[in-house]
Amino acid sequence: MDWGQHARREGERYLDGQERLPAVEDQDARQRQLARMGNAASGAGLSELMNGSTASANEWFAKAVDRYRESFELAPPKSWGRPIAVIKARLLADDWDAAEADARWTLEQGAAEADSSIGHYAATLALLVLARDEEARVLADGLRTRDDFPAAVGDALAFIAAKDPLGYIEAVEAVLESFETREEYLEDLPVADTVIVLQRLAARRDLTAELSSPLLPG
Numbered sequence: 001m002d003w004g005q006h007a008r009r010e011g012e013r014y015l016d017g018q019e020r021l022p023a024v025e026d027q028d029a030r031q032r033q034l035a036r037m038g039n040a041a042s043g044a045g046l047s048e049l050m051n052g053s054t055a056s057a058n059e060w061f062a063k064a065v066d067r068y069r070e071s072f073e074l075a076p077p078k079s080w081g082r083p084i085a086v087i088k089a090r091l092l093a094d095d096w097d098a099a100e101a102d103a104r105w106t107l108e109q110g111a112a113e114a115d116s117s118i119g120h121y122a123a124t125l126a127l128l129v130l131a132r133d134e135e136a137r138v139l140a141d142g143l144r145t146r147d148d149f150p151a152a153v154g155d156a157l158a159f160i161a162a163k164d165p166l167g168y169i170e171a172v173e174a175v176l177e178s179f180e181t182r183e184e185y186l187e188d189l190p191v192a193d194t195v196i197v198l199q200r201l202a203a204r205r206d207l208t209a210e211l212s213s214p215l216l217p218g
Helices: 003-019 027-050 054-074 081-092 096-108 117-129 133-144 151-162 165-180 193-203
Strands: none
Touching: 003 027, 003 054, 027 054, 027 081, 054 081, 081 096, 081 117, 081 193, 096 117, 117 133, 117 151, 117 193, 133 151, 151 165, 151 193, 165 193
């Protein structure tokens, strides 16, 4: 993969979105465009991460967080995809201080009390970032049994919270396989970003899974 080319493409998409950002008065159009800019910035960050350009990747992930946070303030209630994207961007950048601040913000928005799987996913990530593992395990156990959430991701989150190395390794390998066998990726970037996030969370608990894939950074 020419990751440098992908990074340039995503960067151009971000700048194009910036130039065409609707006025504050058009709230719905603005929040949608901000979310698209967040996706482009995150895509540029992933491309730079895969290219081994950590500093540039982290700059793009920071831009992604800013746009997602702006979008969330204008978006309809229960738009939990934005807080998920914020926390994932912080973890992809390995910026734990900022991740903890955004995790607290996510919980303050009521993610743990949401009635949707995506809300509980946001809360579970936040709780794991904050090392509130017992609370995270309760929510993750619920995600594992829902029809509208990937079971392998729920398993991996639950095993991280439980600090179960064998269970985690099996679960994260299943998540990676799901990425390797799919045909479509966010922003058309073949990167197992969820696996990278899970590995970051697992490493904080001394859980190790030796993974090798063209969908992961070298």
